[in-house]
Amino acid sequence: MRILHAYKVYLPAVYGGIPSVIATLATLPREEFETEILVARACGVGGGYEFNGVKVEAVSSLATVMSTPLAPTYPFRLFEKARSSDVVVHHAPFPLTDIGLILLPKKTTLIVHWHAEVVGRPWLMRVLAPFIRNSLRRADRIVVSDPVIVEKSPFLRPFAAKCVAIPYGCDNVYWERLNPDEQQVVDRLKKQHPRLVVAVGRLVSYKGYEVFLRAMQNVDAEAVIIGEGQLRADLIALARELGVSSRITFLGVLEPHEVKQYIHAAGVLAFPSVSEAEAFGLVQLEAMSAGKPVVNTALPTAVPNIARDNREGLTVPPADPVAFAGALTRLLDQPEFAARLGEAGRERVRAEFSQSLFLSRMQEVYKQALQHRMSAS
Numbered sequence: 001m002r003i004l005h006a007y008k009v010y011l012p013a014v015y016g017g018i019p020s021v022i023a024t025l026a027t028l029p030r031e032e033f034e035t036e037i038l039v040a041r042a043c044g045v046g047g048g049y050e051f052n053g054v055k056v057e058a059v060s061s062l063a064t065v066m067s068t069p070l071a072p073t074y075p076f077r078l079f080e081k082a083r084s085s086d087v088v089v090h091h092a093p094f095p096l097t098d099i100g101l102i103l104l105p106k107k108t109t110l111i112v113h114w115h116a117e118v119v120g121r122p123w124l125m126r127v128l129a130p131f132i133r134n135s136l137r138r139a140d141r142i143v144v145s146d147p148v149i150v151e152k153s154p155f156l157r158p159f160a161a162k163c164v165a166i167p168y169g170c171d172n173v174y175w176e177r178l179n180p181d182e183q184q185v186v187d188r189l190k191k192q193h194p195r196l197v198v199a200v201g202r203l204v205s206y207k208g209y210e211v212f213l214r215a216m217q218n219v220d221a222e223a224v225i226i227g228e229g230q231l232r233a234d235l236i237a238l239a240r241e242l243g244v245s246s247r248i249t250f251l252g253v254l255e256p257h258e259v260k261q262y263i264h265a266a267g268v269l270a271f272p273s274v275s276e277a278e279a280f281g282l283v284q285l286e287a288m289s290a291g292k293p294v295v296n297t298a299l300p301t302a303v304p305n306i307a308r309d310n311r312e313g314l315t316v317p318p319a320d321p322v323a324f325a326g327a328l329t330r331l332l333d334q335p336e337f338a339a340r341l342g343e344a345g346r347e348r349v350r351a352e353f354s355q356s357l358f359l360s361r362m363q364e365v366y367k368q369a370l371q372h373r374m375s376a377s
Contacts, residue, residue, distance in 0.1 A: 001370060002034045004081050006100075007091040008069055010039045010058070011051055015253065016201070016227075018091050018115050020282060021168060024355060025089070026054045028363060038081055040071035040096070057081070066121065067204075068095060075100030082108050087366055090135060093118045098131035101138060109373040111366065112139040114163075116279040116301075117153055119206070129155075136162075140369040143362070145280045146302030152276070164365060167302070169358025170285035172349045175260055182261055189265035195221040195332050198266040200259060200283045201273075203229030208272035208297070210235070214321035215272070216244045219328045223248045223270070224262055263290045267338060268331045271296040271303070274318045278303055285353050288312055288345030293338045295327040306353075312345035 005026070010019050026035045030053075037056045040046070046060035059077050061069040078100035082088050087109040090097045093116060104110060112135055118125060132155055136142060142156065142163045150156045150163045178186060189196070197219070201207045209225065213235065216223055225235075225248065232250065239245040254262075263269065269287035271294055284294050284306045294313035298304050307313030314331065316323035331338040 001032060001366065002084065002086045003028075003036070003089060003366065004085040004087070005035065005037045005089045005091060006039075006078055006094070006097045007037075008040055008067075008094045008096070009042070010037055010056055013042065015256070016282065021113075021115070022091060023052070024169065024171075024358065025362060026052070028359060033363075033366075036081065036085070038074075038078060040069035040074050042069060046071075046073075066124075071096060075103070079103040087111060087370055089113055090139075091115060092132075092135070095128050095131065098128065098135045101135045102131070104138060107373070109366075109370045110135070110139045111141050111143060111369055112136060113143045114149065114153075114156065115145070117149075117155070117276050119275050119277045140373050141365055143365060146305055148305065149279060149301060152300045166358065166361045166365065167306075167353055168280055168282055168285065169355040170282065170289055170349055170353050171355045172285070172289040172346075172353070174256075175263070175286045175289035176291075176346065178260070178264060182257065182264075185261045186264045189261065193222045193265065196262075196266045197221050197223040197268055197270050197328055197332075198226065198262050198287075199223065199270040199272070200226045200263075200286075201271075202227050203231040203235060205231065206273055206275040206277040208274040208319065210238060211274060211319055211321050211324060212270055212272040213239050213242055213244060213248065215270075215325035215328065216248060217242055218322070218325040219332070221247070221267075221328065221332055224251050224266075225249070226251050226254050226259055226262065228253050260286070260290070263287050263292060266292060267335070268292060268328060269294045269313075270324075270328065271307075272324055273297055273299060273303060275299070276301050281306060284313075285349050288342070288353075289349045291339070291342040291346045293331050293341035293345065295324060295331065297324075307345060310341075312341055312348055314341075 039058045041058045041061040042064045048057045059074050061071040074096040089111045091113050136159045147165045280302045294307035297318040304315045309315035314327040
C-alpha cells in the first residue's frame with residue numbers, strides 16, 4: 001500500500017506535535033506500507049531528503065505567514081504525487097492540502113487525520129471553509145484523537161458517521177526508561193533543582209505560557225520551558241517584569257533524550273494551554289510514561305481526558321494563573337500524592353496509549369478505507 005502523508009512541516013525542521021505523529025505512522029511495516037511525505041519549506045527553495053529511511057519532499061515557499069507556508073506549487077505537487085498513491089492522508093489543519101484535494105483522483109483513498117480545529121481568524125475561515133468541507137465530504141475516513149472533538153466541531157458534526165476516534169500513541173518504553181548516563185544526568189538535575197516544574201511545547205499563544213509565568217509568581221519552585229517560537233522574547237520580558245526570571249529557564253529546542261531527562265527530573269509537568277487549538281497534548285503521554293503527574297486545563301478537547309483530574313493529574317480552568325499555581329503547589333508539596341498520580345499515569349499509557357496500539361488501529365483504518373474505496377469504484 002502506497003501512502004502519502006501531506007502536511008506543512010516535518011522532522012527535523014520541527015519536533016513534536018503533528019510531525020511526530022506522522023513520524024510514528026511512517027514506522028508501519030515497510031513490507032506492507034510504502035510511505036512518502038509531502039511538506040513545504042518554511043521559506044526557501046524546495047528539495048527532497050530522507051528521514052529515518054522515509055522519502056520526504058519539501059516544496060518551495062515564499063515565506064510563512066500565520067503559521068502557514070506560502071507555497072503556490074504545493075497543491076499541484078500534491079495532485080501529482082496523489083496519482084501514484086493508494087492512500088493520501090491529509091493531516092489537518094493545513095489549507096494548502098484542502099485546496100489541492102479538489103483535484104484528487106477519484107480512485108485515490110483519502111484519510112483526513114483531523115488533529116485540531118482552526119481557531120480565530122474568522123475572515124480567513126470564511127474563505128477556507130468551503131475547501132475544508134470539500135475535503136471532509138471526499139474523505140473515506142476521518143480520524144480524530146477523541147470523540148469530544150467531533151462533538152465540539154461544527155465542521156465534523158455533519159460527517160460524524162465517517163469519524164473514528166483513535167488516540168495518539170506514545171513510545172512508552174522509551175519515555176519510561178533511562179540508561180545509566182541518562183540516570184546520572186537526572187540525579188544531578190534533581191540535586192540542583194529539588195522542586196522542578198517542566199513545560200514542553202512551542203512558544204505560541206495557545207500554549208498558555210503567559211498564564212504559566214504568572215502562576216509561577218506564587219509557586220515555590222524552579223521551572224524550565226523547553227521549546228522555541230515567536231513569543232520567546234515577549235515571554236522572557238514578561239518573566240523579568242513578573243520577577244520570576246531567576247527561577248525560570250528557557251532552554252529552547254532539545255533532543256528527545258534531553259527532554260526525557262528533564263521530565264524525569266521534574267516533580268510535575270505543566271500543561272497550561274488556553275484554547276481548543278490544543279487538541280490532545282502528546283507531551284502529557286510522555287510525562288505520564290515517566291511517572292510524572294500533569295497539571296492541565298479543562299479545554300473542550302481531549303486534553304483533560306488524557307491526564308484526568310485527581311487520577312493522573314490535576315485539571316484547572318484555562319487562563320487561571322491562581323488555580324494553576326495552586327495545583328502545581330499541591331503536587332510539589334505532597335510527593336506521595338504526586339507519585340500515586342504519576343504511577344496511575346504510567347499504567348494508563350501502557351494500557352491505552354501505547355505506540356503499538358496506535359499503529360495497529362491506524363493500520364486497520366487505512367486498510368478498511370482502501371477496501372471501501374476500491375469496492376465503491
